Amino acid sequence: MSNATTKVLAGCAVGCLLVVLALGGLAWMGYRWARTAAEVIEAAERAEDRLEAEYGLVREFTPPVGPVAADRVEAFLTVRELMAPQRTALTESVEALAPAAEKGGAVGGLRAARAGISMAPRL
Incomplete structure (x- = not known):
């Protein structure tokens, strides 16, 4: 192969590697955000379950x-x-x-x- 072809292929390889790294970084950040959001939602569900266990269902409430x-x-x-x-x-x-x-x-x-x-x- 000629020297110019080798340079083009090396440049394409570097460009592809950078795109793959950028996509991997975005995927990792998305995973971390989703995991944090899931933890917050689970904590809210646990709090709601505790409240229902202690006070009963909201739809069953009747004021005194x-x-x-x-x-x-x-x-x-x-x-x-x-x-x-x-x-x-x-x-x-x-x-x-x-x-x-x-x-x-x-x-x-x-x-x-x-x-x-x-x-x-x-x-």
């Missing part, structure tokens, strides 16, 4: 008859106050989503997608 106890109202108001930043962020995301969808086109679609993604829960 009579007025709500003052300590329960205080607990509700405390949690409601703690969730105020999340409520505000969700309200802003929904408000940003409506005008972005009205504009149409690629820019409006990207803005709507960004507003929608910001509403998604983070793992």
